[in-house]
Amino acid sequence: MLQSTLSELERRGYATTAILDVFARRYLQQYPDAAAVDDRGNTSEAIVCSTELVRGDYGRLLTAAAAALAANTSADTVAITELFYDRHCYDDRCLLSYKNKTGRSDWPRKQNGNIDIRHDSIGHWRSQQVAGIVERLARAVHGHGKRLAMDVKLSRGDIHRNSLENGQDYQLLAPLVDELVVWNYFGIGRELPETSSYVAAWFDDEFGPDNHYISLGLWKTGWFGDTGVLPADEFYRGLVASRLGGAKNIWITPAKDMSDDHWQALARWAKENNRLAQGAR
């Protein structure tokens, strides 16, 4: 099924990416001990403990899956998604790993006793864990002559934090992967599409134009916390702003929310862009 889709796309001249999602609901039904625990002690149904990824069976399984996608399909790129830890993982395994790495005796805590999950020491330690597994994934994928891409979140409100609070320090990850796919989901953050210019310009400056995608998410959070589809005109403004900021590669997700209006907005933007490019020549 995957390969027939890849073949069809390649026949039409497209470069292709196969996406590997790190969330693992079925695996955790079978191996509940491997689940991540959040800062309040709740066990996740989908997220695997980061220490389990670094040292456990799931890390080996994920690496084997990435290698299989690279070896057995014709996809040009293997992309890793959902590999972040914003509220997870704070179980005993992770505490031990954190203590060993930092020399501290406990998680950093706020005055009320809750774990200070945005503390830099956690971000640095977790980012090293994530970079460790990404390094293995990169070796597996590159070994078959394919490219590795990785989805990364944005530090909303302070982009310079480099997604440290999600365990995704870009400075550690960028040298390991061929492409960072930046979750520029302004609709979820209730921000204006025009903020995309700043995001694109920042990534362009920090990492160069060729090794990242600016990903536009077709989600929009309403005032009551409900999630709907980003209107086509805001999507269009996001495209324009990303390009203005210097974005060379643009990713759009999820495909199921591309309505006729969104396709028309994309076509209009592409046409205008081509005209601009020709005018510039």
Ligand SMILES: [Zn+2]
């Ligand atoms: Zn853990």
